[in-house]
Amino acid sequence: MNTLAKKKIAIIGGSSGMGLGLAKSAAKLGAKIIIGGRNPEKLNAALAEIGENSSGVPIDTSDEKSVKEFFESCGDIDHLATPGSSVRTDSFKNTSVEDLQYSISNKFIGQALCAKHARLAQDGSIVFFSGILAQRPGTSSLLGAINAAVECMAKGLAAELSPIRVNVVSPGMTAGTEAYKGMDEEARNAMFEAFKEKLPTRSVGLPDDMAQAAIFLMTSPFVTGHILNVDGGGLLV
Ligand SMILES: NC(=O)c1ccc[n+]([C@@H]2O[C@H](COP(=O)([O-])OP(=O)(O)OC[C@H]3O[C@@H](n4cnc5c(N)ncnc54)[C@H](OP(=O)(O)O)[C@@H]3O)[C@@H](O)[C@H]2O)c1
Structure with missing residues (x-):
């Protein structure tokens, strides 16, 4: 297994949730971390948590110019992780084309642009x-399709960008992120409790669970084109 000590890792979306969890874990392993996100204040607050050997650069992955500038400022890097995205979800019939394009742009094209411009x-x-x-x-047909596109892209890029390895973390329901911040606290906790009852692990995920999975993928030299489900057994029930 490779080590992350002294490796330079760009984490898009490193200012909250899974990205922040990964940044903190990788920094503890001796990596040099560059986090990206749209909001500079959030980046600064996250850097205070991650500690030394970390820096932050604003990026909006829905804008190719911003993505290019981010990676120019990073220079050469060893690993790239892209948990940073935001989506607008509603039922199929109620989703406007604008909201669908926003979600595709953020979650699919954004990750594609990062892979395109990163100097790995x-x-x-x-x-x-x-x-x-x-x-x-x-x-959630539309969001499901966007996620599936990300997974298919990873398998293709594992061949196309070889020998650079390309893998995917596929999270299940995860607490401790900003994903459900729009819900009121009681409803959110009730949703997590319901999932805990249902899932084989009797728990919901945490950012640390996703960090552990991402670090496994970064440090495993014979693993590429792999989709790692980190879902508490959610695919089984
Ligand atoms: N939480 C879950 O239960 C769950 C389940 C399945 C899959 N996922 C997926 O896992 C990934 C991480 O989710 P999370 O819940 O940890 O997210 P989160 O807490 O909402 O954090 C998202 C991060 O991405 C940044 N970001 C958002 N849009 C961006 C953009 N266009 N350009 C650059 N940075 C952007 C945010 O900062 P700014 O707002 O400052 O930009 C923030 O740092 C996402 O792909 C999500 O869809 C999450």
Whole structure:
């Protein structure tokens, strides 16, 4: 297994949730961390948590110019992780074309642009983020399709960008992120409790669970084109 000590890792979306969890864990392993996100204040607050050997650069992955500038300022890097995205979800019939384009631009094209412009070492890797909806869309057809596109892109890029490795973390329901900040606290806690009852692990995910999975993918030299489901067994129930 490779080590992350002294490796340079760009984490898009490193200012909250899974990205911040990954930044903190990788920094503890001796990596040099560059986090990206749209809001500079959030970046600064996150840097205070991550500690030394970390820096932050604003980026909006829905804007190719911003993505290019971010990676120019990074220079050469060893690993790229892209948990940073925001989506606008509603039922299929109620989703406007504008909201669908926003979500595709943020979650799919954004990760593609990062992979395109990152200057990665040949023994480095990319870790994309999809989600359980890729395989279990339920009533989230559009978001499921966007997640599935991310996974398909990763498999193609594992061949196209070789020897750079390209893998995906596919999270299940995860607490401790900003994903459900629009819900009131009681409803959010009730949703997490309901998932805990249902999932084989009797728990919901935490940012640390996703960090552990991303670090496994970065440090495993014989793993590429892999979709790692980190979902508490959610695909089984
Ligand atoms: N939480 C879950 O239960 C869950 C389940 C399945 C899949 N996922 C997926 O896992 C990934 C991480 O989710 P999370 O819940 O940890 O997210 P989160 O807490 O909402 O954090 C998102 C991060 O991405 C940044 N970001 C958002 N849009 C961006 C953009 N266009 N350009 C650059 N940065 C952007 C945010 O900062 P700014 O707002 O400052 O830009 C923030 O740092 C996402 O792909 C999500 O869809 C999450």
